[in-house]
C-alpha cells in the first residue's frame with residue numbers, strides 16, 4: 001500500500017484526503033444547519049467561527065486533492081460497469097467538486113461582504129479585498145443557503161452508488177477507497 005494511486009486502487013494520500021474532506025463536509029453541513037435555527041448571540045457566533053475555520057481547512061485539503069489527482073493514475077472503473085454508470089460516476093464526482101467550491105466561495109463572500117475577515121481557529125484571520133455591501137451580502141448568503149441542498153443530493157447519490165457497488169455489484173470500488181484490494 002503506497003502513497004500514490006495504482007491502476008487498481010487509491011493510494012494512502014488520496015484516501016486520507018477523501019476521508020478528511022468527507023468528515024469536514026458532514027461537519028460543515030451539521031454546524032451550518034445547527035446555527036441556522038439559533039437566535040443571534042455569542043453561541044451562534046461561536047458556531048459560525050468554527051464553521052468558517054473548518055471550511056477553510058476543507059478548501060486547502062480539496063485543493064491539494066485535485067492537484068494530487070492530476071499527478072496520479074486514477075484507478076480504472078470496474079470491468080462490469082456499464083457506460084451510463086461510468087458517466088454517472090464521473091458526473092457525480094465532478095459535480096461534487098464544483099458545488100463544494102461554489103459553496104466555499106459563497107460562504108467566504110457572505111462573510112467578506114458583511115465586512116468581516118475569514119476566521120481560522122483564532123490563529124489568524126484573512127481579509128478579502130471585497131467591499132462591505134449589504135445587497136451583495138444578501139446575494140451571497142442566498143447562494144450559500146441554497147447550495148448545501150445540491151451538495152446533500154449528490155452526496156446521497158454518491159453514498160448509494162458506493163453501497164450498490166459493494167453489496168450488489170460486489171466489486172472493489174468501496175475497498176479501493178478504504179481497506180484496499182486484496
Ligand code: HEM
Nearest residue numbers: 021022025026069074093096097155159162173174176177
Ligand atoms: C462529503 C463527503 C464526500 C465527498 C465530498 C466525496 C467525494 C468524492 C469524490 C470527488 C470522489 C472521486 C475521487 C476522484 O476520482 O478524484 C470520491 C470517490 C469515492 N468515494 Fe467519496 N465523497 C464523500 C463521502 C463518501 C462516503 C460517505 C463514501 C462511502 C460510503 C464514499 C465512497 C467513495 C468511493 C468508494 C470512491 C471511489 C470511487 C471510485 O473508485 O471510482 N465517499 N468521493
Ligand code: HEM
Nearest residue numbers: 028029032033036052055100103104107108111141145148
Ligand atoms: C463546502 C463548504 C461549506 C458548507 C457545506 C457549508 C454549509 C452551510 C450550511 C448548510 C449553512 C446553513 C444555511 C442555511 O441557513 O440554510 C451555512 C451557513 C453559513 N456558512 Fe457555510 N458552508 C461551507 C463553507 C463556508 C465558508 C467558507 C464560510 C465562510 C468562511 C461559511 C460561512 C457561513 C456563514 C456565515 C453561515 C451563516 C449564514 C446565514 O445563516 O445566513 N460557510 N453553511
